[in-house]
Amino acid sequence: MFCNLTPEALQDYDQIGIMMSHARGAKLFTEGDAARNVFIICFGHVKISSTSRDGKTMILKIAGPGDVMGLSAVLANVAHEVTAEAIEPCQVKTVRKQEFIDFLGRHGIASMHAAQSLSGEYLTVFHDAKRLALSGSAAGRLARLLLDWGRSASNGKQEIRFTMALTHEEIANMAGTSRETVTRLLNQFRRDQWIQIKGASLTITKPEQLERLTA
Secondary structure, three states, X not given: OOOOOOXXXXXXXXXXXXXXXXXXXXXXXXXXXXXXXXXXXXXXXXXXXXXOOOOOEEEEEEEOOOOEEXXXXXXXXXXXXXXXXXXXXXXXXXXXXXXXXXXXXXXXXXXHHHHHHHHHHHHHHHHHHHHHHHOOOHHHHHHHHHHHHHHHHHOOOOOEEEEOOOOXXXXXXXXXXXXXXXXXXXXXXXXXXXXXXXXXXXXXXXXHHHHHHHO
């Protein structure tokens, strides 16, 4: 989020907040908590989820390096509406609420980046809802997830590879299907040689085939 700041703003940004390490499974904040900090991921990935009154949990997003968490709650002055949990060892910059607001007030370009981050959150929710509502098959929804994760992790590189840190149950939650279906489809994609799985590493070898499923 803050890669393209002016030198003055970047120097100021380096002076605020503290860098913290979080182990897999650590919760940075929980749904309903008072929003006292903003969290910027520097390394690792974090699961963003929400729980209904009857105890059902929906995974909304997998946040990665550069993503800002807790921003909407801090700016709206409301409690966190989601839970953020590390799915692998992470390094996260934690900035106190008022310290971050003061930083935005000092640097217009940082405020613009914050607005872009909020817009990105909206688009993520929109595309996820669209994927669940409009994709006619579980295979298509799973294929879209794999493509999105792979392209995000590859950052423009030719090889589309990423670490699959979620369980099949969690992937099923995001794809709107069952754990058994996710396991069956991943095995089918692998047999068809569309993907390769080695441990937690997944490589998409034939993205065009997965794209056809999403059409």
